[in-house]
Amino acid sequence: DMAEADDESFALQLILPEGGKTAPCCPHGPTLLFEKVSKRGERGRRFYACSACRDRKDCNFFQWEDEKVSEARLLAREVKNQSKRPLLSQEEYHTRFTTFISLPLDEKKFCQDCQILLLPGEREAHASHRSTDVSAAQLRRPSALLRPLDNKKSNAQYLFTDRSSHFLLDTLSALGYTKLLCVGTPRLQELIKLRNLEQKHKPMKSLLLDIDFRYAQFYSQDEFCHYNMFNHHFFGGEVGILQAFLTECDEEKVVMVADPPFGGLVKALANSFCLISRMWRKLQSSDGSNADMPMMWIFPYFFEPRILECLPSFSMLDYQVGYDNHPLYKHGKTGRKQSPVRLFTNISPKDIILPKEEGYRFCSVCERDVWCLNKHCAKCNVCPSKDGREWKHCSACQKCVKPSWRHCHSCGRCALPDHPCGLSQGKEGCFNCGSLQHKRKACIQSCVVYVYGDDGRNIDSS
Numbered sequence: 001d002m003a004e005a006d007d008e009s010f011a012l013q014l015i016l017p018e019g020g021k022t023a024p025c026c027p028h029g030p031t032l033l034f035e036k037v038s039k040r041g042e043r044g045r046r047f048y049a050c051s052a053c054r055d056r057k058d059c060n061f062f063q064w065e066d067e068k069v070s071e072a073r074l075l076a077r078e079v080k081n082q083s084k085r086p087l088l089s090q091e092e093y094h095t096r097f098t099t100f101i102s103l104p105l106d107e108k109k110f111c112q113d114c115q116i117l118l119l120p121g122e123r124e125a126h127a128s129h130r131s132t133d134v135s136a137a138q139l140r141r142p143s144a145l146l147r148p149l150d151n152k153k154s155n156a157q158y159l160f161t162d163r164s165s166h167f168l169l170d171t172l173s174a175l176g177y178t179k180l181l182c183v184g185t186p187r188l189q190e191l192i193k194l195r196n197l198e199q200k201h202k203p204m205k206s207l208l209l210d211i212d213f214r215y216a217q218f219y220s221q222d223e224f225c226h227y228n229m230f231n232h233h234f235f236g237g238e239v240g241i242l243q244a245f246l247t248e249c250d251e252e253k254v255v256m257v258a259d260p261p262f263g264g265l266v267k268a269l270a271n272s273f274c275l276i277s278r279m280w281r282k283l284q285s286s287d288g289s290n291a292d293m294p295m296m297w298i299f300p301y302f303f304e305p306r307i308l309e310c311l312p313s314f315s316m317l318d319y320q321v322g323y324d325n326h327p328l329y330k331h332g333k334t335g336r337k338q339s340p341v342r343l344f345t346n347i348s349p350k351d352i353i354l355p356k357e358e359g360y361r362f363c364s365v366c367e368r369d370v371w372c373l374n375k376h377c378a379k380c381n382v383c384p385s386k387d388g389r390e391w392k393h394c395s396a397c398q399k400c401v402k403p404s405w406r407h408c409h410s411c412g413r414c415a416l417p418d419h420p421c422g423l424s425q426g427k428e429g430c431f432n433c434g435s436l437q438h439k440r441k442a443c444i445q446s447c448v449v450y451v452y453g454d455d456g457r458n459i460d461s462s
Helices: 071-083 090-101 136-140 162-174 186-198 213-218 239-246 266-283 301-310
Strands: 009-015 032-038 043-049 062-064 109-111 116-118 131-133 179-183 205-210 224-228 254-258 295-300 341-345 360-363 368-371 392-394 399-401 406-408 413-415 449-452 459-461
Touching (some): 090 116, 116 213, 162 254, 179 186, 179 239, 205 239, 213 224, 254 266, 266 295, 266 301, 301 341
Parallel strands (some): 205 224, 254 295
Antiparallel strands (some): 009 032, 032 043, 043 062, 109 116, 295 341, 392 399, 449 459
């Protein structure tokens, strides 16, 4: 095995799609092109791999860029791709839903094994499966009815708490947004529809784009599109539905909120969001021809450098996004109990008011709301904390650092007390890989994906 014979590690660089070049498809749509780069900077052979799955156990697609693929293999690939597609179309699923909601309450059943709503004539085929009754309230909250997917590298579904969901909708509504594009945020879609029914808030329109086709059972064609945010692929070709939604008429204002899997490639996601923004821009009047579509991207704070590198107009807010079904990403006021997930947005931070009752305060110098423990540093002239703890200023480093870090005179920088000391000899080096030869921005490992050996097949992630 070549992976065992050669233990030199390589980084993979994502090569963004070029106009006119068609990538081969796996069950998750067009694949992404990667290039292997050694630590010495040598560039290797390019290959295509799945856009959504970074673990080969989930999708083992692999093809060299310059590989000649036989007709037989192309046919077998297409058969496999077809077999992974949903059995019914979005329209057919919605027709079933219309029939389902008209059934008497005692006939409304949901198969937990197959994760589908059952019509009366289908129950016999599912007799040996676990099924449950479905109430009207559950039909309005499908995210609570469906079993969450849990592969953090491709389609993890960590669902917002109601606290975070209401905060997002209240904030965006106060800013005048009337249409919300929900990219991987089913809880927001549900809450918008519930709030519209209650008629206690300003009505909003919403469109859910999600890779989980199970949601097609609960929404019309104008409310849901089967979509892969890593390659901007619409599985049913529903791009026209998105275009119609992004069109602003009669004082309408569109905003996007995206909650990607945290193991996803930042560069691929940023490219998809830029394509959505470009589509929005083309649909608007010529007055705002240079404007960017308002967006919120929900991601852990430690991805801030990568996100800002891809989208310089974005900034990170202190708001901690909470999740119901994640053991760590919960709201808290102390140390590591706090959620590391933040809002990245191109909306001005001055315009976003964070809830004081949850521990946020206004910094008059920064002119924005920050977390209560994020104290303004007069020397740095910022509220520096990223992780929710109170950071401290290091005069030697001339910047604020985490409270658990200490200045090391041997290394000439701040680090954890038990760090490997003396290796950097006064140089800070690369944040990603520790090399003293370059900084993080020039690091070939900044793509987050790694392989071992030189056949490109053992794909793994950091």
